[in-house]
Amino acid sequence: MFKVNENYLKLPGSYLFSTIGKKVAAYKEANPDKSIISLGIGDVTQPLAPKIIESLHSAVDEMGKAETFHGYAPDLGYEFLRNAIADGDYKSHGCDIHADEIFVSDGAKCDSGNIQEIFSIDNKIAVCDPVYPVYVDTNVMAGRTGTYDPSTETWSDVIYMPCTAENDFVPDFPKEEPDIIYLCFPNNPTGTTITKAQLQDWVDYANKIGAVIIYDAAYEAYISEDDVAHSIYECEGARTCAIELRSFSKNAGFTGTRLGFTVVPKDLKAGDVTLHSLWARRHGTKYNGAPYIIQRAGEACYSAEGKAQLKEQVAFYMNNAKIIKEGLKDAGYTVFGGVNAPYIWLQTPDKMPSWDFFDFLLKNANVVGTPGSGFGPSGEGYFRLTAFGSHENTLKAIERIKAL
Amino acid sequence: MFKVNENYLKLPGSYLFSTIGKKVAAYKEANPDKSIISLGIGDVTQPLAPKIIESLHSAVDEMGKAETFHGYAPDLGYEFLRNAIADGDYKSHGCDIHADEIFVSDGAKCDSGNIQEIFSIDNKIAVCDPVYPVYVDTNVMAGRTGTYDPSTETWSDVIYMPCTAENDFVPDFPKEEPDIIYLCFPNNPTGTTITKAQLQDWVDYANKIGAVIIYDAAYEAYISEDDVAHSIYECEGARTCAIELRSFSKNAGFTGTRLGFTVVPKDLKAGDVTLHSLWARRHGTKYNGAPYIIQRAGEACYSAEGKAQLKEQVAFYMNNAKIIKEGLKDAGYTVFGGVNAPYIWLQTPDKMPSWDFFDFLLKNANVVGTPGSGFGPSGEGYFRLTAFGSHENTLKAIERIKAL
Structure with missing residues (x-):
């Protein structure tokens, strides 16, 4: 049974x-x-912006002709899009991230829910509190969070890092050492953020204790202040401790169009095993790529x-x-x-x-x-x-x- | 660490x-x-067929105007598509399947990889041999398959059901009782199939032993013979034992367009828990819907x-x-x-x-x-x-x- x-x-x-x-x-x-x-x-x-609409129409036309039809996409996304992302989001901010470290997906919600799969069930997660519910719920579903206490509405095996007016919404390093740290800046739900120097402290901390930071940068396009990092890879040492999640939903209005990507630097390892190889395996086995026409729409976001x-x-x-x-x-x-x-x-x-x-x-x-x-x-x-x-x-x- | x-x-x-x-x-x-x-x-x-191209263009136009723009899709898919599926794929074949038992997704590969998540790690799976690798590999990744024997290329905790010329590619009921049975007919990779009467035997068997059949019907559109079932729900009793996976990839050329769906009847239960509620929870937590324009393209497949x-x-x-x-x-x-x-x-x-x-x-x-x-x-x-x-x-x- x-x-x-x-x-x-x-x-x-x-x-x-x-x-x-x-x-x-x-x-x-x-x-x-x-x-x-x-x-x-x-x-x-x-x-959707006119340039995106134009590119969608043109990609749809391609799909209607045998000579320009596109079947299964490459596992990790089309190169035209991965190159545009590498240039537009990383090189332009001085980040050392290559196109083959970018995994195109159908959105950051899926990625932020699926990324925990490549880690051991025994790992302990730390989350900001308040937090985007998907990080915690998907770890619950995987059996990583212990027991739930309805009186405090917390899980026994989750490290909560309070972010309130009292600490200016900047999480303190937790007392107990986490294995996986979820950070989202600019933050959902508080709308606050931390400075680049503060983010550097987190990168240093993660490297020191051997933790991975899962950095959700879905709101990067809304940054208006100079001392805020657009990517965690602006921080030194992030290539050995950080995975970054990005989305087209908020900067380009793709909530109903669906496109996102995850960056897993090849330097991020547990012993000999690169997280890049594990995420590539997950993509190759459980995912079949974002639609061609949507990837073309994503590319259009990077045109002038x-x-x-x-x-x-x-x-x-x-x-x-x-x-x-x-x-x-x-x-x-x-x-x-x-x-x-x-x-x-x-x-x-x-x-x-x-x-x-x-x-x-x-x-x-x-x-x-x-x-x-x-x-x-x-x-x-x-x-x-x-x-x-x-x-x-x-x-x-x-x-x-x-x-x- | x-x-x-x-x-x-x-x-x-x-x-x-x-x-x-x-x-x-x-x-x-x-x-x-x-x-x-x-x-x-x-x-x-x-x-892609002209009618589909036409519907894509029209949906793209909608996305370009504020009055007709679509953001996040409903968790389980748009009703226009779920109704078209319920009528076109089920009612038309005399199957008792309702629109709210249909979960729209970005394809059958994802669904066939993700569906195992809602089951206990202790469940034992049975697969046809040969088999579409995704069924086995995703169970390996979840830790459900025991140890691998490189000499036989088999897993200790997987029940293999040989399908060869010797048994006319019709699997026998396994000696050991499985909890989850993966069936794919018409079959990938063998291209063979079983009769409706033979499928009814599988449904009866699953109901008798309390197993779930995960029925992959991705090739349904290619059926040319009369005594082959287009859906497992043509069999009596399938509502209490079967989940069906369907795809737009092969009948409509959506390999690069991405659309599929999974049917989980509300009668399929373990004790008081419906698998429908678990799959709905997974969709709601880890997935954000198929793109609006692609769901409209899916709808076009059901027009005359x-x-x-x-x-x-x-x-x-x-x-x-x-x-x-x-x-x-x-x-x-x-x-x-x-x-x-x-x-x-x-x-x-x-x-x-x-x-x-x-x-x-x-x-x-x-x-x-x-x-x-x-x-x-x-x-x-x-x-x-x-x-x-x-x-x-x-x-x-x-x-x-x-x-x-």
């Missing part, structure tokens, strides 16, 4: 954004006349025209971030983030529990955000709003919140 | 098709003047126009299959398959080892096929050719083989 993976049954409740989706759907059904504005899930709203159009798009969202941040400040809220990231992290009024504030905002302002506690215990008393709405909706949402 | 997943290190050599790719590349480099014809990897060559165009495409490849099959017969080979599948499975002359025949064919006919032993020990002495080449190349390849 077959048995199921018992680790799945340990997961408390459903995935955060599914829960929010269900709550909103229920409210909508009960209140069909209300117009709800979502600044909740990190989904973009601006259409594409870059200019995407810069405008990022500026558009960052203007929303400014509207949210200043509007909330005017309304008396304490707010963080929104300078190097499209997320605004606010303290709930009078330390109201995050889910109560979610319900309060949904009911009284018809605005959907994300409860901080959904990202971990240290997120309690915080709330996330995103800058990915339309200009009009962002203005309207803030007016409604101000009017409360 | 971090440690790697030791199970990855147990995998012997690299993924079959990577090995072939490297061998061919080396031969090409040494013999730049030779024109090589590949009937090896199961990759299609015909361009799309269906007619794809029928022609399948007929085109099956004409190649006929050319290969008859040509090889004329040349004195013993051949199987090619009637309900685009694969021809031939016995190597004088029981020549499969990899020797690979080298022989590459060197003397400049034709690339796939060595049977690459699919498992019972594939030794066999060789796979695919019907996915162009008409001209297929003719040329067979002429070359005949001339040997």
Whole structure:
């Protein structure tokens, strides 16, 4: 008789954004006349840039002719895209990363969930708290996290690194030594970041203790300050301790188009075994490449025209971030983030529990955000709003919140 | 200090098709003047059908306008596609499968690799031998297969079900009881299949012993005989024992476009736990949906126009299959398959080892096929050719083989 993976049954409740989706759907059904504005899930709203659309059409045409048709993609992605990434994201920032260290995928969510597979079940993970739920949940599913304590909402075998207003959202090195450290800067959900010097400290720490940093740089395009690293490979020594995850979702609006990549430097080893060879094996065995037409769309993001159009798009969202941040400040809220990231992290009024504030905002302002506690215990008393709405909706949402 | 997943290190050599790719590349480099014809990897060559191209263009246009832009897709796929699948692939064959039991994905390779995750590590798998390597390799990576014996090229904890000319390529029920049974019909690599009555026997057997059948129906579109089931759900009782994997790669040429789906009926349970809920949790946590434009392309496959165009495409490849099959017969080979599948499975002359025949064919006919032993020990002495080449190349390849 077959048995199921018992680790799945340990997961408390459903995935955060599914829960929010269900709550909103229920409210909508009960209140069909209300117009709800979502600044909740990190989904973009601006259409794909003209240069990307042009490249998609042209790739579609190629797929319609035998001479230019493309079947299975190369395991690790097309060279045209990997070269564009190596030049555009790494060489341009002085990072020593080569095209054959880049693995193209269908997005950073998949990669951030799958990357743990190449590590031993015995490894101990450290995560910032609050944190993007996928890092923890996928380790739960793999059986790496011990037992769950519902009273603290924490796992016995996970090292939590609190990031709150008290420490300026900069995690301290944990007391217990981790094997795998998940870092995401600019951070989701807090919208805050750390300086390049602080990131260098993490790289030095990881190299010292022999840990791997899984560095999620999905929000890199939103960096506006000079002393913030765009890639962890700007830090010395990162090639021997860091894997970097990148996405086209937020810089180019690919949430519904799906493209991302992971960098695994060939210097990253456990004994004789390179993590590069293990990730290549996983790609070759369990994945079949991103669609050709989408990889061409990814390439278009690195053209001069594409870059200019995407810069405008990022500026558009960052203007929303400014509207949210200043509007909330005017309304008396304490707010963080929104300078190097499209997320605004606010303290709930009078330390109201995050889910109560979610319900309060949904009911009284018809605005959907994300409860901080959904990202971990240290997120309690915080709330996330995103800058990915339309200009009009962002203005309207803030007016409604101000009017409360 | 971090440690790697030791199970990855147990995998012997690299993924079959990577090995072939490297061998061919080396031969090409040494013999730049030779024109090589590949009937090896199961990759299609015909361009996407006009109706699909049309729908891709139209979806791309939608992505370029704010009013019709699509961000994150619903976890399980768009309803328009799931409804089209439920009607076109299931209702039309009298199968009781609902749209909400269909999980859209980026292809059957990913699904067939990921599906094992929802099961306990203690479960024992049974596979046909020869077999599509992904089923076994992904279970190796998960630590479910015991130790590898290089002399027999088998794993201690895998139940192998030989499929050879001796048993007409119909697997016998294994002596030891499996928990998970992988079946693929029409079969890759042998190109053979079993009757609906024989499949019903497997469903009855699985229900009797409490096993799950993972049924890979990626080649369903190539079925030409009446007594062959298009879906396992044509069999009575399959809803309580079977998961079905489907692909758009072979019926619609989506190898480079990427789309597939998995059916998990809600009646499939271990105690109170439905496998549907576990697979939904995996999708929600580790996957972010197939691209909107690709899901629209998938929908187009079910339109009247799309269906007619794809029928022609399948007929085109099956004409190649006929050319290969008859040509090889004329040349004195013993051949199987090619009637309900685009694969021809031939016995190597004088029981020549499969990899020797690979080298022989590459060197003397400049034709690339796939060595049977690459699919498992019972594939030794066999060789796979695919019907996915162009008409001209297929003719040329067979002429070359005949001339040997």
